[in-house]
Amino acid sequence: MDFVPIPTVAGGYSTVLADPPWRFKNRTGKVAPEHKRLGRYETMDLESIKALPVADVCAENAHLYLWVPNAMLPVGLEVMEAWGFRYTSNIVWAKRRKDGGPDGRGVGFYFRNVTELLLFGVRGHLRTLAPGRSQVNMIETRKREHSRKPDEQYALIESCSPGPYLELFARYPQPGWSVWGSEAAEDVVPQGRVFKGYEGGEIAVPEIRPGERLPEATELAIGMVLRDEYESGDTINDIAAIHDYSIARTRKLLKVAGTEFRSRGPAKPPTRAELDAAS
Numbered sequence: 001m002d003f004v005p006i007p008t009v010a011g012g013y014s015t016v017l018a019d020p021p022w023r024f025k026n027r028t029g030k031v032a033p034e035h036k037r038l039g040r041y042e043t044m045d046l047e048s049i050k051a052l053p054v055a056d057v058c059a060e061n062a063h064l065y066l067w068v069p070n071a072m073l074p075v076g077l078e079v080m081e082a083w084g085f086r087y088t089s090n091i092v093w094a095k096r097r098k099d100g101g102p103d104g105r106g107v108g109f110y111f112r113n114v115t116e117l118l119l120f121g122v123r124g125h126l127r128t129l130a131p132g133r134s135q136v137n138m139i140e141t142r143k144r145e146h147s148r149k150p151d152e153q154y155a156l157i158e159s160c161s162p163g164p165y166l167e168l169f170a171r172y173p174q175p176g177w178s179v180w181g182s183e184a185a186e187d188v189v190p191q192g193r194v195f196k197g198y199e200g201g202e203i204a205v206p207e208i209r210p211g212e213r214l215p216e217a218t219e220l221a222i223g224m225v226l227r228d229e230y231e232s233g234d235t236i237n238d239i240a241a242i243h244d245y246s247i248a249r250t251r252k253l254l255k256v257a258g259t260e261f262r263s264r265g266p267a268k269p270p271t272r273a274e275l276d277a278a279s
């Protein structure tokens with residue numbers, strides 16, 4: 001497989017964080033498209049992810065933090081093993097709304113996912129640093145752009161695991177870390193940065209009063225978030241219900257964001273195999 005070499009450091013990295021571009025099947029059993037329109041990044045098949053020479057750049061005693069979507073948990077464990085780590089624990093990222101409640105805008109076929117898992121594995125023998133032993137295995141923050149993981153992860157990892165640190169599939173430079181990934185260079189604007197002026201913090205899906213007029217830029221910003229949900233399989237009715245918007249408002253916001261609407265033919269019920277693949 002062709003890839004840019006992973007950086008190395010004398011003695012190897014003691015801690016690796018990775019958020020692979022998993023390729024997964026959607027609820028109809030098809031491989032989820034990489035949505036050029038949405039500006040989403042390329043994905044990698046499982047064998048290519050497993051084949052990355054992570055063990056070669058790690059210290060003999062090392063920690064691995066590996067993000068894995070809920071539906072891909074068994075595959076995440078496989079990757080962890082292939083990279084030479086044994087699974088020991090995990091950290092749950094609970095996505096919160098501004099008011100602290102669960103962020104119900106997640107997607108999922110069986111349940112609406114409001115959490116993501118950061119698997120924790122060890123190579124050789126390496127305990128967590130002293131603060132790790134009082135660190136709870138949960139990060140509670142607000143969701144940001146598509147696929148963007150919470151910045152709080154860095155402070156948590158640095159307090160629990162020793163450097164040198166390496167982030168694989170990074171999208172942003174991180175002080176004190178080596179970063180690697182097709183969008184990791186400083187001059188690359190990461191795909192999936194969906195709209196200007198939104199750098200985390202305030203989630204851009206506010207309450208809107210009936211009849212309230214919004215500035216164009218706000219409509220576009222909200223529309224992009226809704227389009228992401230629509231492209232992930234939610235219906236207009238779902239989206240309207242989640243945000244407590246009218247159907248007309250939801251449709252308008254989606255339209256402003258250039259959403260291509262699905263035709264409304266009768267939906268074919270998924271087969272058992274398709275349901276299994278999507279779970």
Ligand SMILES: C[S@@+](CC[C@H](N)C(=O)[O-])C[C@H]1O[C@@H](n2cnc3c(N)ncnc32)[C@H](O)[C@@H]1O
Binds near residue numbers: 147
């Ligand atoms: C899930 S995203 C990482 C998101 C990141 N953790 C964040 O919080 O913003 C996966 C990244 O892997 C990159 N990628 C895809 N194929 C790659 C490849 N063959 N080699 C290196 N990076 C790749 C994608 O462009 C994307 O930036």
